[in-house]
Amino acid sequence: xxxxxxxxxxxxxxxxxxxxxxxxxxxxxxxxxxxxxxxxxxxxxxxxxxxxxxxxxxxxxxxxxxxxxxxxxxxxxxxxxxxxxxxxxxxxxxxxxxxxxxxxxxxxxxxx
Amino acid sequence: xxxxxxxxxxxxxxxxxxxxxxxxxxxxxxxxxxxxxxxxxxxxxxxxxxxxxxxxxxxxxxxxxxxxxxxxxxxxxxxxxxxxxxxxxxxxxxxxxxxxxxxxxxxxxxxx
Numbered sequence: 001x002x003x004x005x006x007x008x009x010x011x012x013x014x015x016x017x018x019x020x021x022x023x024x025x026x027x028x029x030x031x032x033x034x035x036x037x038x039x040x041x042x043x044x045x046x047x048x049x050x051x052x053x054x055x056x057x058x059x060x061x062x063x064x065x066x067x068x069x070x071x072x073x074x075x076x077x078x079x080x081x082x083x084x085x086x087x088x089x090x091x092x093x094x095x096x097x098x099x100x101x102x103x104x105x106x107x108x109x110x111x112x
Numbered sequence: 113x114x115x116x117x118x119x120x121x122x123x124x125x126x127x128x129x130x131x132x133x134x135x136x137x138x139x140x141x142x143x144x145x146x147x148x149x150x151x152x153x154x155x156x157x158x159x160x161x162x163x164x165x166x167x168x169x170x171x172x173x174x175x176x177x178x179x180x181x182x183x184x185x186x187x188x189x190x191x192x193x194x195x196x197x198x199x200x201x202x203x204x205x206x207x208x209x210x211x212x213x214x215x216x217x218x219x220x221x222x223x224x
Binding site for chain 2: 104
């Protein structure tokens with residue numbers, strides 16, 4: 001079993017829809033949780049960074065962490081065609097010197 | 113633009129050959145991370161350097177090696193290349209530890 005599982009999709013939604021992206025993980029040592037967005041042929045860019053359980057909101061994006069269920073989510077409200085990209089969840093263990101464990105990514109397409 | 117630069121953008125080579133990938137971190141960043149992204153494995157951490165010293169190792173093959181120079185740029189050396197080494201190689205940088213990692217645009221390596 002991989003440490004981090006993420007449905008690769010693809011996920012196709014109409015413009016304006018609410019998108020829900022999820023990851024599950026198996027190691028309770030993960031303390032730091034991130035979502036990265038990766039456009040085709042580009043490097044990943046950080047969208048959201050959360051520590052431990054709870055919610056964090058930034059504009060149209062909301063990140064949720066449920067450590068009891070080992071489950072994290074990213075919600076995108078009022079999705080736009082420019083949100084079409086691959087979304088990668090990433091996690092880091094406490095004291096792991098910074099190296100991240102990534103999910104395989106979910107490819108999202110938002111249709112106008 | 114993350115401020116992290118990588119050269120070359122594309123590299124095509126033959127099996128058995130050796131290549132060197134180069135990364136310049138953001139100004140002021142002391143830590144450099146190397147990742148490999150392939151379709152089947154996703155984005156995987158290879159190795160981290162901090163201020164010239166190796167800090168953490170991930171799934172890096174013995175045929176691969178890296179170093180960080182006094183000017184803080186880093187090089188990833190891949191030798192005895194195999195078809196399966198074809199992938200995107202990303203460099204990321206930060207000030208260290210839990211700080212956000214900023215990714216470069218990547219080097220696409222094709223081994224024929």
